[in-house]
Amino acid sequence: MKAMNSDVMGIPEFYSSKSVFVTGSTGFIGKVLLEKLLRSCPNIGNIYILVRPKKGLDINARVKEMFKSQLFDRLREEQPGFKEKVIPVNGDITEPGLGLNQNDRELITSAVSVVFHSAATVKFDEPLKLSIQMNVLGVKKILELCHQMKKLEAVIHVSTAYCNCDKEVIMETIYPPPLLPHNVIDAAEWMTDDVVEMLTPLIVKPRPNTYTYTKAMAEYILQKERGLLPCAIIRPSIVGAALLEPYPGWVDNYNGPSGMLIAIGKGILRTMHGNTDATCDIIPVDLATNLIIAAAWSLAIERPSNVPVYNCTTGQLNRLTWGQMERASHKYFLKTPVNRPIRIPNPYFTSSKVCRTIYLWFDHYLPAWIMDVVLWLQGKQPQMTKVQNRLWRSVKMLEYFTSNQWVFTSQNVLDLHQKLYAEDQQAFNFDVTCIDWPHYLENYCLGVKKYVLKESLDTIEDARRALNRLYVIRRFVKVIGFFIMWCLIMPRLAIARRLWHYLISLAVKILHRIPGFARS
Structure with missing residues (x-):
C-alpha cells in the first residue's frame, strides 16, 4: 500500500479546528485518547465528551x-490551557437520545466532524439486559445522533478483538451473529430478569460471556444501520499499560492483566489455568x-464505501506468550516488589484442570484459612478467604483467554501504517513490532505499583525487606512441616525408621572424618 499523496x-493538520465527540472519555482507552488528541493535535477544535453524574459527583x-x-x-506542562477545549456534556448511553438536552444536541450536531464511540461495559459477567443496553443499544443511539450531524467525516466504534472468539481465525470483517440482534433485543425486553439470566448461557454460547456476545451484536448493528x-x-x-505515552507503564485500573499482575505481585494469585505456549x-x-x-483520519480522507475493520493485536506480528508473562511477573516483582506483599510472587500457569484445582485448594484456600485463623487470634477481622473468593470469581472469567489462542489477521492495520507520513508514523505509532516485551513487562509491573497502587518507588527497599522476611518465614514453615510429617510417618513405617537411623549414622561418620572433631 502506497503512502498518501x-x-x-x-x-495533526486534519484535526486542526475540527470538533470531536467522544463517549467513554472517563474510561481507560477514552482518557488516553483524550490526552493524545489534545497533546499531539494542538490545534484541534473543541472536544465534547459525554459524561454522566456518578457517585454524588456532577459531570463537571x-x-x-x-x-x-x-x-x-x-x-499540563506543555499546554496549560488544554482544559478550555474540553466541553463535558451531560448524557448517558443507556438513556433515550443519549440523555442529551436540546441545546447540547443542536450544538453537537452542528459542530462535530469526528465521533469516537468507546463507551461500553467491559464487565464479562454483566447481566445480558444491561450489556445489551450499553453495548448494543448504545451504538444505535450514537448512529441516530450521527445521522443528524452536518459536518460528519468519520465515526470510529471501539469494539474488541474477542467479539468473534467462537472462531479460531478472525479476519478483519464483520461476522453475522447466530441470532439476529433485533430478536435478542426484543426477547430481553419482555422477559423477566430471572428468565434472561437463566437463558443467558444458552444465548451467548459458544462465546464465554455477555461482553463478547454483545460486542459482536453491536458490530452487526453498526453495519446494518449506518x-x-x-x-x-x-x-x-487485551488492552494493557502504555508502551511510551504519556509515560511508560502508565495504567490506572485493575482490569484484565493489570489486576492479574497486582494479585501476583501481592502473592495472592499463584496458580491459573492457562497454556504457557x-x-x-x-x-x-x-x-x-x-x-x-x-483510522478516523484515513476514513475521512478516503471515504470507503464499506466499514473498515482493524484488528488491533500483537500475536501474529510480535508474539508474547503466557509463559513469558508468568516468568516476567515473577522476575520483576522480585526485583521491584510491591509494598506489604502477603506471599512471595510465584505465579504458575498450568494446562491441567486437575493440577489447577489441587493448587487452588492447597496453595490458595488453605493458606487463606490459616491467615484468617492468625488474624482471628490477633483479634482482627478475618478477610483472606473473602479476598480469595473475590479473586477467583475474576480469575475464572480470565481463564478462557489464558487457555485458548486465536489468529487475528491485520492487513488493514499494516496498510494504514504504510499510508501515514513518516512524521505521523512516529507521532501516532501503532507498529507493534517495536515492542520489546521484557522491557514493556518490567515497566508494566512498575506501572501497577506506581500508578494503580499509588506506591512511591522510594519504598522499594522496604518492600524488599518485607519480601526477605517472607522468604525466612517460608523456609521456617517448610522445615516445621517436614519435621511434623516425619514424626507422623516414622513411628508407623519400619523403613522410615531404618532410613532415619542410617542418615544419623552417616552424619556421625562424616563428622568423625573432619580433623579435630573426634578429639573435641
Missing part, C-alpha cells in the same frame, strides 16, 4: 477529578489509541 494533509466535578490524574501531567455514514471499527485485544495478546493502550486516531 503529498497534497493530503497529515493527521467528575471531569475535574479526571484531570487530576498523572496521565495529564505532561499535557446508512451512508463513514464508519470504521477498531478491535483491540498460548499467545498473550496484549496491546499497549497508547498504540491502540494512536490507531483509533489514525
Whole structure:
C-alpha cells in the first residue's frame, strides 16, 4: 500500500479546528485518547465528551477529578490551557437520545466532524439486559445522533478483538451473529430478569460471556444501520499499560492483566489455568489509541464505501506468550516488589484442570484459612478467604483467554501504517513490532505499583525487606512441616525408621572424618 499523496494533509493538520465527540472519555482507552488528541493535535477544535453524574459527583466535578490524574501531567506542562477545549456534556448511553438536552444536541450536531464511540461495559459477567443496553443499544443511539450531524467525516466504534472468539481465525470483517440482534433485543425486553439470566448461557454460547456476545451484536448493528455514514471499527485485544505515552507503564485500573499482575505481585494469585505456549495478546493502550486516531483520519480522507475493520493485536506480528508473562511477573516483582506483599510472587500457569484445582485448594484456600485463623487470634477481622473468593470469581472469567489462542489477521492495520507520513508514523505509532516485551513487562509491573497502587518507588527497599522476611518465614514453615510429617510417618513405617537411623549414622561418620572433631 502506497503512502498518501503529498497534497493530503497529515493527521495533526486534519484535526486542526475540527470538533470531536467522544463517549467513554472517563474510561481507560477514552482518557488516553483524550490526552493524545489534545497533546499531539494542538490545534484541534473543541472536544465534547459525554459524561454522566456518578457517585454524588456532577459531570463537571467528575471531569475535574479526571484531570487530576498523572496521565495529564505532561499535557499540563506543555499546554496549560488544554482544559478550555474540553466541553463535558451531560448524557448517558443507556438513556433515550443519549440523555442529551436540546441545546447540547443542536450544538453537537452542528459542530462535530469526528465521533469516537468507546463507551461500553467491559464487565464479562454483566447481566445480558444491561450489556445489551450499553453495548448494543448504545451504538444505535450514537448512529441516530450521527445521522443528524452536518459536518460528519468519520465515526470510529471501539469494539474488541474477542467479539468473534467462537472462531479460531478472525479476519478483519464483520461476522453475522447466530441470532439476529433485533430478536435478542426484543426477547430481553419482555422477559423477566430471572428468565434472561437463566437463558443467558444458552444465548451467548459458544462465546464465554455477555461482553463478547454483545460486542459482536453491536458490530452487526453498526453495519446494518449506518446508512451512508463513514464508519470504521477498531478491535483491540487485551488492552494493557502504555508502551511510551504519556509515560511508560502508565495504567490506572485493575482490569484484565493489570489486576492479574497486582494479585501476583501481592502473592495472592499463584496458580491459573492457562497454556504457557498460548499467545498473550496484549496491546499497549497508547498504540491502540494512536490507531483509533489514525483510522478516523484515513476514513475521512478516503471515504470507503464499506466499514473498515482493524484488528488491533500483537500475536501474529510480535508474539508474547503466557509463559513469558508468568516468568516476567515473577522476575520483576522480585526485583521491584510491591509494598506489604502477603506471599512471595510465584505465579504458575498450568494446562491441567486437575493440577489447577489441587493448587487452588492447597496453595490458595488453605493458606487463606490459616491467615484468617492468625488474624482471628490477633483479634482482627478475618478477610483472606473473602479476598480469595473475590479473586477467583475474576480469575475464572480470565481463564478462557489464558487457555485458548486465536489468529487475528491485520492487513488493514499494516496498510494504514504504510499510508501515514513518516512524521505521523512516529507521532501516532501503532507498529507493534517495536515492542520489546521484557522491557514493556518490567515497566508494566512498575506501572501497577506506581500508578494503580499509588506506591512511591522510594519504598522499594522496604518492600524488599518485607519480601526477605517472607522468604525466612517460608523456609521456617517448610522445615516445621517436614519435621511434623516425619514424626507422623516414622513411628508407623519400619523403613522410615531404618532410613532415619542410617542418615544419623552417616552424619556421625562424616563428622568423625573432619580433623579435630573426634578429639573435641
